Amino acid sequence: MADKKATVTCPGETAVELDVLKGTLGQDVIDIRSLGSHGVFTFDPGFTSTASCESKITFIDGDEGILLHRGFPIDQLATHSSYLEVSYILLYGEKPTPQEFEEFKTTVTRHTMIHEQITRLFHGFRRDSHPMAVLCGVTGALAAFYHDSLDVNNPRHREIAAFRLLSKMPTVAAMCYKYSLGQPFVYPRNNLSYAGNFLHMMFSTPCEEYVVNPVLERAMDRILILHADHEQNASTSTVRTAGSSGANPFACIAAGIASLWGPAHGGANEACLKMLEEINRKEHIPEFLRRAKDKNDSFRLMGFGHRVYKNYDPRATVMRETCHEVLKELGMKDDLLEVAMELEHIALHDPYFIERKLYPNVDFYSGIILKAMGIPSSMFTVIFAMARTVGWIAHWNEMHDDGIKIARPRQLYTGYTRRDFTSNLDK
């Protein structure tokens, strides 16, 4: 129930009273649903001031740099939990008991293989295809292979779809990589952890055993945790919008993957690493900063800035620590890390970035870690997509639980008014 009201005076009308809704945390939200019946719509391209749904999954306070999943702070989850436990929490809302976790883990682990015929689907792609193009296509195609148990109105069917996606995404993601190399696909191993199994499918070959390094396994698990969910971002909103028509969940996740691919979203870690490589030396930083500030130059500092965070992205803090751990374990001194740290330092003291509250985001350091692990930059967004799949499904499921209403935004039309048609073409 709303105990506060907001008043809007629509043109030619008396004042309209609107409910002000209160969440458990965060800003109040003015319920504008009745405005349409007063002959006006609201205008908010990019949803900068619009809550598109109600959700209990993730909370972000961008000014304070807080990120909570089901109430639990991200730094605590990244330090004391595992990706599979976080997945359980995102999907079911509560921490699992040891027995619940064992059952969950067993179910996920036992469903990692994909239909053998899917391997042939890969061969239709060019070897040099971007792995995100392949991931998007193959994930959408899963709809054609797993079409049993797919009544989206049945909670058990939705749970089966969630298990299938969570289990099979690392297999599909690793296959995208192996296909690009021309190496044989590697089957999953049930005795390995979620992250360890992914590394195994990425790096082992039939001729050589791959021993999973526990530091890298932990780092990969942390990367997955840090990318697991982030409330109503572009890709999650895309999954919800696609799902709002009752569409197949694999197709909805493929839509989310497409949205994630862009450099303003999940593609930023790949773009950030490319940018650091381009900067190359600390001496070149001022020139890149000058370009980032120049309104006539489309260049932006990748890995910097966020629609919601106007403070340090809490995920970036954990990512930075993990980056140091990984480089230490591998005994690597990465020049790009030096460039990244210097760039961060200079930008954080530059009035342009201070005034606009532009801080490093999660993608600023993740590329350096993944590169150190031997993962090519074209796979970065694939790994992001694999991690985010659980968040997408949690939101898709919540939307169905709450009762779906098809997403159908309105518009401010600025095109021609009515005009009569006579063809310019000779008849």
Ligand code: ACO
């Ligand atoms: N470099 C330089 N200037 C920037 C940057 C940047 N990375 N980000 C924002 N700005 C400036 C804008 O030019 C604008 O300046 P102005 O007020 O003088 O016009 C101001 O800061 C506000 O920026 P907006 O574009 O309005 O902010 P918005 O919320 O729309 O964009 C976004 C957020 C897309 C993330 C943006 O900061 C960006 O492009 N960052 C680089 C890409 C990136 O790292 N994306 C990853 C996001 S995290 C994720 O998806 C996991």
